[in-house]
Amino acid sequence: MRPxxxxxxxxxxxxxxxxxxxxxxxxxxxxxxxxxxxxxxxxGTDGHPVPGAVITVYSLLGEGHPxxxxxxxxxxxxxxxxxxxxxxxxxxxxxxxxSDSVSHQIYSFSPAKRFQLPLYRGKPYPPERFEQxxxxxxxxxxxxxxxxxxxxxxAPFFGRTDVAGTWTTEIPRGKYRVAVWHPRxxxxxxxxxxxxxxxxxxxxxxxxxxxxxxxxxxxxxRPHSWDAY
Amino acid sequence: MGLxxxxxxxxxxxxxxxxxxxxxxxxxxxxxxDLRLLTSDGQKSALDGGPGALRFGEADSxxxxxxxxxxxTQALGELWAVHVDASSWGDHEKNPIDLTxxxxxxxxxxxxxxxxxVKAGAFYAPISLENRAAGxxxxxxxxxxxxxxxxxxxxxxxxVEGQLEWLGTRLGHxxxxxxxxxxxxxxxxxxxxxxxxxxxxDDRQSTLFGRVGPPGATSQAPQLFHEIDGRPxxxxxxxxxxxxxxxxxxxxxxxxxxxSAVDATLQEFAWLTRFNSAGVRYEGASGWTAISQWLDGETxxxxxxxxxxxxFDAKFLxxxxxxxxxxxxARYDRFQVRFExxxxxxxxPQDGHAWTVAYAFTPSARWRFTLEWVSVASASSTRxxxxxxxxxxxxxxLELAVRCAxxxxxx
Numbered sequence: 174m175r176p177x178x179x180x181x182x183x184x185x186x187x188x189x190x191x192x193x194x195x196x197x198x199x200x201x202x203x204x205x206x207x208x209x210x211x212x213x214x215x216x217g218t219d220g221h222p223v224p225g226a227v228i229t230v231y232s233l234l235g236e237g238h239p240x241x242x243x244x245x246x247x248x249x250x251x252x253x254x255x256x257x258x259x260x261x262x263x264x265x266x267x268x269x270x271x272s273d274s275v276s277h278q279i280y281s282f283s284p285a286k287r288f289q290l291p292l293y294r295g296k297p298y299p300p301e302r303f304e305q306x307x308x309x310x311x312x313x314x315x316x317x318x319x320x321x322x323x324x325x326x327x328a329p330f331f332g333r334t335d336v337a338g339t340w341t342t343e344i345p346r347g348k349y350r351v352a353v354w355h356p357r358x359x360x361x362x363x364x365x366x367x368x369x370x371x372x373x374x375x376x377x378x379x380x381x382x383x384x385x386x387x388x389x390x391x392x393x394x395r396p397h398s399w400d401a402y
Numbered sequence: 403m404g405l406x407x408x409x410x411x412x413x414x415x416x417x418x419x420x421x422x423x424x425x426x427x428x429x430x431x432x433x434x435x436d437l438r439l440l441t442s443d444g445q446k447s448a449l450d451g452g453p454g455a456l457r458f459g460e461a462d463s464x465x466x467x468x469x470x471x472x473x474x475t476q477a478l479g480e481l482w483a484v485h486v487d488a489s490s491w492g493d494h495e496k497n498p499i500d501l502t503x504x505x506x507x508x509x510x511x512x513x514x515x516x517x518x519x520v521k522a523g524a525f526y527a528p529i530s531l532e533n534r535a536a537g538x539x540x541x542x543x544x545x546x547x548x549x550x551x552x553x554x555x556x557x558x559x560x561x562v563e564g565q566l567e568w569l570g571t572r573l574g575h576x577x578x579x580x581x582x583x584x585x586x587x588x589x590x591x592x593x594x595x596x597x598x599x600x601x602x603x604d605d606r607q608s609t610l611f612g613r614v615g616p617p618g619a620t621s622q623a624p625q626l627f628h629e630i631d632g633r634p635x636x637x638x639x640x641x642x643x644x645x646x647x648x649x650x651x652x653x654x655x656x657x658x659x660x661x662s663a664v665d666a667t668l669q670e671f672a673w674l675t676r677f678n679s680a681g682v683r684y685e686g687a688s689g690w691t692a693i694s695q696w697l698d699g700e701t702x703x704x705x706x707x708x709x710x711x712x713x714f715d716a717k718f719l720x721x722x723x724x725x726x727x728x729x730x731x732a733r734y735d736r737f738q739v740r741f742e743x744x745x746x747x748x749x750x751p752q753d754g755h756a757w758t759v760a761y762a763f764t765p766s767a768r769w770r771f772t773l774e775w776v777s778v779a780s781a782s783s784t785r786x787x788x789x790x791x792x793x794x795x796x797x798x799x800l801e802l803a804v805r806c807a808x809x810x811x812x813x
């Protein structure tokens with residue numbers, strides 16, 4: 174599991190306990206059960222790496238538990254969300270400050286979480302909590318070019334692919350389902366699900382190749398974190 | 403142009419500008435100054451009361467003011483905003499500064515992937531695919547196409563427009579779709595310039611309270627935005643977008659004027675103007691843009707038993723390539739105006755085509771330098787009223803524009 178750099182564990186007592194339990198579980202996983210290094214690579218239809226894809230890994234044999242909720246921050250800087258994509262465990266909360274000199278509004282009409290933050294600057298609103306797994310698409314009703322995603326997941330392991338299209342993590346031996354999602358992906362994400370057995374040996378790897386070309390990247394001068402392909 | 407425009411007190415514009423300046427302290431505002439250096443072999447412009455199809459004729463060669471523009475947008479609470487766009491064109495405009503657009507907009511939050519928007523005031527109908535920069539300017543050329551030059555001259559929605567948009571791309575689909583409809587008034591004289599002069603290629607936008615024409619001809623220029631018959635006009639349009647790559651638009655416009663109605667004070671007919679408009683714009687990741695628009699309609703009046711009609715049509719294709727801060731564009735325009743008496747085709751008052759080539763350098767949001775060459779070849783019977791031969795004539799212009807913009811709206 175590799176949480177985003179902007180995510181911080183919740184400072185509540187319950188959060189601290191959950192985080193502690195999570196850490197202990199991790200320790201058990203890595204030391205007691207012994208873990209292997211797993212790398213997942215995502216490729217486009219032409220074989221080129223796809224950076225910025227979200228990888229979620231679900232246990233099929235009961236190893237691992239949903240990750241502990243975190244407290245994350247998604248800022249608004251220069252009329253763009255920063256970061257523009259967060260992967261957070263179910264139950265996490267996200268704060269949406271606005272560091273711009275202009276006001277923004279945030280809205281989501283995604284089934285996983287519908288909400289609005291009326292016109293604001295600074296940090297006037299408490300964090301929003303995300304209790305349901307799914308993709309939440311965020312926009313600003315004034316600046317249409319502003320776009321961000323929150324991927325709320327109940328997977329025990331998750332992360333995003335790097336510039337080489339690869340995400341690497343430590344996972345206990347076992348049997349898993351690996352899923353991929355990308356904001357510009359046309360493939361039905363369930364069709365790309367793969368089983369992965371992490372057995373004896375120190376390393377396991379999986380390459381997922383998209384069956385359909387990605388949707389076109391926006392033409393704006395400031396690409397999103399998922400536009401590098 | 404030699405047509406009438408009623409003198410209108412400049413109080414309205416000045417008052418609005420004063421309000422604008424006051425409110426602008428807390429608003430997103432922009433101030434642009436645009437100067438031109440040009441050489442032209444064109445005839446005296448129709449905007450100055452001549453038959454020329456360009457904004458600047460031969461006598462205008464040299465240094466000319468292009469446009470002084472002040473615009474502001476102010477949010478009013480959560481979902482409302484007001485936008486005011488005022489310009490000074492440095493010609494014989496009756497008001498030194500006047501409005502090109504002024505409207506109130508209501509834009510609630512999207513709901514289930516649908517978003518509504520309502521505009522009320524005076525604004526452009528969604529026709530042009532090239533006039534996409536602030537102040538309804540084109541980022542590709544100085545002179546708009548024949549179609550959009552006419553839109554800028556004679557059309558303004560003074561009324562209410564509603565739009566319903568389906569945000570398909572935010573729902574994981576490939577398309578966004580929107581439907582637009584409007585009810586408007588004060589556009590009964592639309593068609594006057596088309597019938598009198600035909601198409602032009604220029605960047606001069608008519609103002610809401612203004613008048614264009616030769617010096618001292620205040621009573622000889624048409625008042626464009628004026629209600630004559632009390633019948634509201636309507637238009638309805640549809641737009642589809644494939645991400646930000648392809649936009650397709652279609653619009654049906656009918657000002658529903660009573661062609662036999664006359665304003666006795668202004669001695670002006672209500673011109674029944676109807677047209678279909680369609681266009682497509684493609685933008686590629688390599689910096690290429692292609693725009694094509696088509697317009698086909700007619701305008702007519704009916705003094706007594708005779709129905710006098712001017713069917714018109716125009717189309718253009720623009721190709722543009724951006725290299726960082728540099729943009730090279732070329733456009734070909736084709737346009738024609740015919741004349742019918744009681745439905746029988748009598749003549750072709752205007753038939754022409756034009757080539758436009760432009761280079762724009764935009765080093766920052768503040769500065770823009772544009773060099774444009776335009777060549778308009780047209781046969782026009784309007785020239786006969788000036789004692790000139792109506793046959794095919796080519797008017798050319800080479801123009802350098804330097805624009806400096808200020809204000810927080812640029813950030």
